[in-house]
Amino acid sequence: MADDTTDTKSSNQMWGGRFASGPDAIMEEINASIGFDKKLFAQDIRGSIAHATMLAHQGIISADDKDKIVHGLNTILSEIGSGNFEFSRQLEDIHMNVEARLATLIGPAAGRLHTARSRNDQVALDFRLWVKEELQKTEQMLIGLIAAFLDRAEEHAESVMPGFTHLQAAQPVTFGHHCMAYVEMFGRDRSRVRHAIEHLDESPIGAAALAGTGYPIDRHMTAKALGFREPTRNSIDTVSDRDFAIEFLSIAAIAGMHLSRLAEEIVIWSTPQFGFVRLSDAFSTGSSIMPQKKNPDAAELVRAKTGRINGSLVALLTIMKGLPLAYSKDMQEDKEQVFDAAESLELAIAAMTGMVRDMTVNTARMKAAAGSGYSTATDLADWLVREAGLPFRDAHHVTGRAVALAESKGCDLAELPLSDLQAIHPDITDKVYNVLTVEASVASRKSFGGTAPSEVRRQIAFWRARN
């Protein structure tokens, strides 16, 4: 409901010709989009200036009318920008609000602006321009988040932590390596953003209602003026297409899923039971009843925002799936989904960037946890293969017996005396202790993409050059 808009008593100035009476109040309420599409004012005015300039260049309107139109539009731009514009719900949407104001400002010349266009190509243009800018902003924010992770990864290229599968300690890794996993994820999100910008980089204006126009317009000229690579090729598709919005939402949903997994890890890591990280005061909250608590609310909300973004993606896919070509008013419902998702995504990336930069990493806790749970068992098996020539399956079995023995004695693998190990397999020598520490385990994993500090530093250098 656009309750911050003003109702006026006059009948519709834009399409009222064949209408004897104004709309029912409910009709006006369900029909109006000004409450949310006023967000598109700058794009709408930019589009109109490019369109009017092209119309004059093609001799479709006079240079004098074009000058008046451009001047009036610039006045409206500053009026809206400074909050001195009265939006009217009776004028439905941003397009008609701007045009009506233009008529008040410059008189009859305003009526020439809508020559050779329709609100169908106009809204497609405004929304594309908005989504394009939002994608560019998203890319910058992802760059910031990746940079935060690169710094933490560099700082902790050697800090050992448990690596998990099934959330059970599996093998030691470094915290730097874990950070770099997120760099890969957000790096993919960034490349999806770039592809989406490429996909939408076609100008819709000039498709008109759906069939193109008989006026001698120059769509290449408007495309260029508005910073698009080229005009769209099919006028019917142009006014029917919302793929660019759906792509934005899919990207937001995938990035949101990444952010949410990170949020979940931060929630787990910051529990007193794990104690791997401590969130800064700036990114946590207290409890109104339990004085000892420090809650990871920001991480939890990032996790929740992701659900909301997913909802927007499903909403728009569902809105679009049954629509015959070309434009239907259903498509007006595209904007709130995208606006809401964009706001959630921006907040989520900003909050995560702050949390990652600010959190204190408890390397001692991480290292202690990395050593527990027989996390170097695979290293023992690998040693048996390498040094004693056992087939891996046999080595696995021997190691299993060593783990069982250590478990029964309540000690770590590295704490088993050599005699115990040799009782399990005679070829074991005291050299085995070199691989049973978490540092040795981590340092040995030098395979491309592995967790050895040297490998992690190579990954960091790769991404530093790219980001």
Ligand code: ARG
């Ligand atoms: N407010 C409309 C929207 O957001 C603009 C296009 C209206 N077109 C029309 N044929 N009624 O989709």
